[in-house]
Amino acid sequence: MLALTPDAPPTLLVPRLERGDAEAAVGAPALTFADWADGSDPYAVASDLLRPAGRYGISDSAWALHLLGLQAALPASSYRALTDCLPMLRAVKGPDELARLAAAGAAADRAYEEIVHMRFAGRRETEVAADLADLLRQFGHEQVDFTVVGSGPNGANPHHEAGSRVIADGDLVVLDFGGLRYGYGSDTTRTVSVGEPNAKQQEVHDVVRAAQQAGVDAVRPGVACQDIDRAARAVITEAGYGPQFLHRTGHGIGVTTHEPPYMVEGETQPLVPGMCFSVEPGVYLAGEFGVRIEDIVTVTDDGVRGLNTTDHGLRVVG
Structure with a gap:
């Protein structure tokens, strides 16, 4: 204490x-x-x-x-x-904190760029999750907090824990992973396709990608947190998948993975330079598949800076 x-x-x-x-x-x-x-x-x-x-x-x-x-x-x-x-004391990061968060995000990005070159088909979710954890440590994380690997219908559970399901050709796989580097958190999500995606999979991914970009584009000082959620949710609702977006659009991050501010309806706290949070809309089709794309961003004096830079496209893996 x-x-x-x-x-x-x-x-x-x-x-x-x-x-x-x-x-x-x-x-x-x-x-x-x-x-x-x-x-x-x-x-x-x-x-x-x-x-x-x-x-x-x-x-x-x-x-x-x-x-x-x-x-x-x-x-x-x-x-x-x-x-x-003390919500604002935690929510607004100083230069040293921003540097640590950026380093954590860059390390998570490197882990993603490596995992997409590994084999998915024919392996259990737990095996891919173990590879992700090893990569996070390899690239500087002192602590791995989570490695969500949701393949096929398991991807429709936003917080699915990697299990014994064998990943198959034709699956979409949600990869959500992060931990601590220099005491500050990383948290990123990408969705990959094992083999070429079908038309519906590509359509849903395109919708989520557009929604995620809309959420990021809405970030600037003075905007209410709920407006980030509204911007991302509007894209998904217009595409007809509103009921399948099951969670808030984002959460703050720092020395813990989830902390203020929260990008959710009803949160009127205005954004302030130095705030760091996720933008992570998703669509979850029960019994079929899920798609989520997540970046950590920080509010700047005149807009937004992304702390994750890997491509948002639907990567095809083997």
């Missing part, structure tokens, strides 16, 4: 067995440290670092067990999710 209060230096609370590594990782006297030993109560130590009736922001990914322990030790304290109380 990192305790940040206005009347004390930043203090990192760690298990005693982790303290040496934690102090070495910081590399400078930027923090003070507190610890607890196995068999003692970490919440008693934590309560000495916090004000009894203080109000605190807490990480979105904090364990419920830890929050309940803090509440029991400090019953007069209160807590709010950092997403709610």
Whole structure:
């Protein structure tokens, strides 16, 4: 737990067995440290670092067990999710953060350019997913968070987890993958065709490609987040596939894969230079196939910059 209060230096609370590594990782006297030993109560130590009736922001990914322990030790304290109380602090990236996100995106792009030269037909989804994970690490990711490989009808599930299905000639395959490089996230999606696509597959891919471009083209400072969703969704709806676009158009990205801002109807937050988020419309035809195209973009002073640069066309793989 990192305790940040206005009347004390930043203090990192760690298990005693982790303290040496934690102090070495910081590399400078930027923090003070507190610890607890196995068999003692970490919440008693934590309560000495916090004000009894203080109000605190807490990480979105904090364990419920830890929050309940803090509440029991400090019953007069209160807590709010950092997403709610500090959304802009996380959403707007500085130059160093943008450089890290760009490096992560470039590494993911290199992984894609390699995977399309590997064999798909006759292999299980899990095998292709393992190749993608290896490529992400090869090109600099220290952590792989997900490698979605949705072939044929499995591609109609937006968050399908790679399984034992054997990829066949004629399949479309949704590839959605990412992780962390230099502590910041990558997240990109392309859809490939195993062999030449049929007319319907090409049509749906063309619609999604146009929708994704419409979403990107709508990005500029001052535009409401929901307008990015509206721009992409309008293209898909006009083509007759509106009900098959099942999710929001985008999510913010930074030290976590999903964070504010969200490109979704009802989100009126205006875009600000330095915001980074995905633009990822899709069409999902149950029992047939799915198509999704995703780039990470950042808002610039006068428009938008893409952090993924691989071709959006329907690549044919073997």
